[in-house]
Amino acid sequence: MESCSQKKRLKDKFKATKKELNIDPTLWEALAKNRPAWRRAVTKEAKTYEQQRLQAAKTKRAARKARHNCNPTPQATAPPWPCPLCNRDFRARIGLISHLRTH
Ligand SMILES: [Zn+2]
Structure with a gap:
């Protein structure tokens, strides 16, 4: 049953x-x-x-x-942005842009 x-x-x-x-x-x-x-x-x-x-x-x-x-963590935003002049890596594009101003 x-x-x-x-x-x-x-x-x-x-x-x-x-x-x-x-x-x-x-x-x-x-x-x-x-x-x-x-x-x-x-x-x-x-x-x-x-x-x-x-x-x-x-x-x-x-x-x-x-x-x-x-606002993702830096590890989440690959690839890094290397400076074409001194090869320093930047985690965000904006970091590279502001860095480029110092050259
Ligand atoms: Zn640089």
């Missing part, structure tokens, strides 16, 4: 996620009949989906960071 309801729950979960998992609806039934292929497809699609989600989250996070980080 309990295992039966658990199976149903798992099925319901798949139903709910299959749209997100990007599986072709026409392939859905054929794949479901072929358990090994079905499992591979679900695993693969779930992985792809998770990777896409992670990538999207990373991109979003980077964009958010860039937007909020108006």
Whole structure:
């Protein structure tokens, strides 16, 4: 009894996620009949989906960071700006510009 309801729950979960998992609806039934292929497809699609989600989250996070980080730390602003006259490195372009005035 309990295992039966658990199976149903798992099925319901798949139903709910299959749209997100990007599986072709026409392939859905054929794949479901072929358990090994079905499992591979679900695993693969779930992985792809998770990777896409992670990538999207990373991109979003980077964009958010860039937007909020108006005054980034020197380490974050590569590359350094070397002075063409004395080769002194500057962490910010404005530092080089004001340094160039002293030459
Ligand atoms: Zn210089």
